Amino acid sequence: xxxxxxxxxxxxxxxxxxxxxxxxxxxxxxxxxxxxxxxxxxxxxxxxxxxxxxxxxxxxxxxxxxxxxxxxxxxxxxxxxxxxxxxxxxxxxxxxxxxxxxxxxxxxxxxxxxxxxxxxxxxxxxxxxxxxxxxxxxxxxxxxxxxxxxxxxxxxxxxxxxxxxxxxxxxxxxxxxx
Amino acid sequence: xxxxxxxxxxxxxxxxxxxxxxxxxxxxxxxxxxxxxxxxxxxxxxxxxxxxxxxxxxxxxxxxxxxxxxxxxxxxxxxxxxxxxxxxxxxxxxxxxxxxxxxxxxxxxxxxxxxxxxxxxxxxxxxxxxxxxxxxxxxxxxxxxxxxxxxxxxxxxxxxxxxxxxxxxxxxx
Numbered sequence: 001x002x003x004x005x006x007x008x009x010x011x012x013x014x015x016x017x018x019x020x021x022x023x024x025x026x027x028x029x030x031x032x033x034x035x036x037x038x039x040x041x042x043x044x045x046x047x048x049x050x051x052x053x054x055x056x057x058x059x060x061x062x063x064x065x066x067x068x069x070x071x072x073x074x075x076x077x078x079x080x081x082x083x084x085x086x087x088x089x090x091x092x093x094x095x096x097x098x099x100x101x102x103x104x105x106x107x108x109x110x111x112x113x114x115x116x117x118x119x120x121x122x123x124x125x126x127x128x129x130x131x132x133x134x135x136x137x138x139x140x141x142x143x144x145x146x147x148x149x150x151x152x153x154x155x156x157x158x159x160x161x162x163x164x165x166x167x168x169x170x171x172x173x174x175x176x177x178x
Numbered sequence: 179x180x181x182x183x184x185x186x187x188x189x190x191x192x193x194x195x196x197x198x199x200x201x202x203x204x205x206x207x208x209x210x211x212x213x214x215x216x217x218x219x220x221x222x223x224x225x226x227x228x229x230x231x232x233x234x235x236x237x238x239x240x241x242x243x244x245x246x247x248x249x250x251x252x253x254x255x256x257x258x259x260x261x262x263x264x265x266x267x268x269x270x271x272x273x274x275x276x277x278x279x280x281x282x283x284x285x286x287x288x289x290x291x292x293x294x295x296x297x298x299x300x301x302x303x304x305x306x307x308x309x310x311x312x313x314x315x316x317x318x319x320x321x322x323x324x325x326x327x328x329x330x331x332x333x334x335x336x337x338x339x340x341x342x343x344x345x346x347x348x349x350x351x
Contacts, residue, residue, distance in 0.1 A: 017236075020239070021232070021236060024232055024235050024236065025232055028228070028231050028232065028235065029228060029231075032223065032228075032231070033219065033221070036221050036223075037221070040221075042221075042223060042224065042227075046227075046234075049231075049235070050234065050235060050238040053235045053238070053239060054238060054239055054242040057239045057242070057243070058242075058246070110221075112221060112222040112223060112224060113220060113221060113222070114220050114221070114222050115220030118216065119216060119218075119220045120220075122210060122216050123220065125210075141210075141217065142217060142219070169209075169210065172210050173209060173210050176210055
């Protein structure tokens with residue numbers, strides 16, 4: 001079923017729960033991995049993913065199809081992830097660099113991390129990027145998402161995204177050479 | 179005399195040079211971007227996580243729906259509590275006012291508008307009709323002081339309720 005059909009089913013049928021289940025079924029894994037690359041910890045990712053779908057449920061009745069369902073859900077997931085990291089910082093009065101360190105440490109001890117040493121180093125390099133640039137890098141590098149879709153999700157111009165990705169790659173390569 | 183440079187064939191040769199054996203040792207610099215092995219997903223989810231994820235999300239959304247319906251009452255709860263407090267205050271104020279007010283006389287208090295039930299047990303209707311028919315205030319007062327304080331409508335209503343015939347009542351009044 002296409003996204004348009006899913007939305008129509010949600011908005012017009014007597015059983016929106018059924019349509020919503022189909023939406024969850026279609027996007028749960030993609031959104032999980034998108035969030036996971038930002039949050040790193042599985043348990044925290046699970047919380048953020050639940051919140052993402054709860055927000056989507058509340059907002060779907062107002063969804064008028066100005067954007068694609070896919071970009072709309074990614075936007076909620078991205079915002080929820082950034083909000084989560086921000087809350088983590090403010091809750092423990094942590095500077096940005098300490099959050100990065102915490103996330104890096106959680107990679108070290110994460111039983112659900114399958115990467116080798118070089119992949120671990122890459123993840124640590126990514127964690128050194130500013131949060132928004134990290135999202136850009138992950139979307140482009142790992143998900144190979146089109147800049148146009150990223151632009152719709154992140155509400156940033158294609159040019160700015162390209163520049164951001166270029167800077168991210170440079171920083172990461174520099175870190176990898178060290 | 180002006181010397182003009184023309185783009186002749188001699189100027190067409192490449193003036194740049196590369197370090198010795200540059201092309202012999204050339205290789206593409208290792209780049210994160212070009213290393214596709216690094217692109218693979220290195221994170222894993224606990225075993226069976228995605229099998230139960232759907233159910234967990236549906237449950238979380240259902241819980242959120244329930245709590246949001248409770249939350250919808252949250253602002254009203256404050257207003258309702260305020261209204262209840264206000265009503266309680268009014269009731270208490272009225273109670274205090276009634277308590278402090280000088281006690282009303284028996285006649286004012288109870289008997290002006292209706293016929294008290296206890297009187298019906300001590301006054302027979304024919305006696306009441308007789309007293310009222312004679313229009314003797316003394317006779318009525320003698321029946322009971324409370325009856326004297328009552329208006330005629332209340333007495334008529336009482337008599338009608340007591341199944342005294344309307345003819346008798348009409349004859350009385």
